[in-house]
Amino acid sequence: MTERQVSAVPVVDAAGRPLGVISERDLLAKSADQGEYFRSLPARESWEQDKAEALRAEELMSAPAVCAKPDWTVAEAARLMEAHRGGPLGRP
Template sequence: MTEPTTADVMSRRVLAAAPDMPFRELVGAMIAADVSVVPVIDAVGRPVGLVSEVDLAAKLEFHGGAESPPILAGAHARSRWHKAFGCCAADLMTAPAVMVAEDMPLCLALRVLAGERMDALCVVNDRGTLVGLLTRRDALRLFLRGDDAIRGDLERQLFGAAPTKHRVVVRVAGGVVTLDGALCLRSATERAEWIAHGVAGVIAVRNNLSFDVDDLMITGL
């Protein structure tokens, strides 16, 4: 696996709601499916918003809006108070939906997710139709990849398909990569470590590679 994309890790079987889905039906569907966030889609399958457990719980938090609005508590609290009146998905959703392309590199999608302070991202195809949902938990599953799969990916990236002899031994244990051996240039040892960090599922890299020539010293880098 090279640089993973959103499509590589996203949840493809997604519980989605229509804008007019009633509150109680929405709660029941989310609990039955064991999900914490649901995309709201229009008639042609395009995301228009997201409903989270936080949005639904606002009705309990503010007693259905019977409490006075939290004027001094900040914009987020005031938004939850307004949602306490909600009776359907359109009333409760956070809109517009934050969308990313299915071929977006995972690292960039996670930065979008962090910047938006959202629980999930809607993944769409080139027509803007929902094809999946990306959560942090989906991405974290990469760290459960097997050591053999990680080692195989790394060796292919380091050595390619050519059956040439190399001076590097790759070991992986519990997602931790150890690089032993020697390369001609110091820059090559640092590049090997950089490549290892980029393999999906790698937790840490122990770079024990030695080198014959310190080309970084020579070039002044």
């Protein structure tokens, strides 16, 4: 992600259909589990702990994928993102 200068990557199935997204935020939960400082912080939400323990993309990704259509304007895509901000998991 750093090499390509992107902050998120899609997770797709064998047919290329989007299933979810792995973002820098998802990876932070995983890397934060590594240091003593982070282990000393208050208990995590259960979804944060699940991400920290993830071994597979499907366990780490944010899902379901919310997809804009190729012909949409940036404003239309932004409205879709705002509508799903809380998401089905209840977090931004």
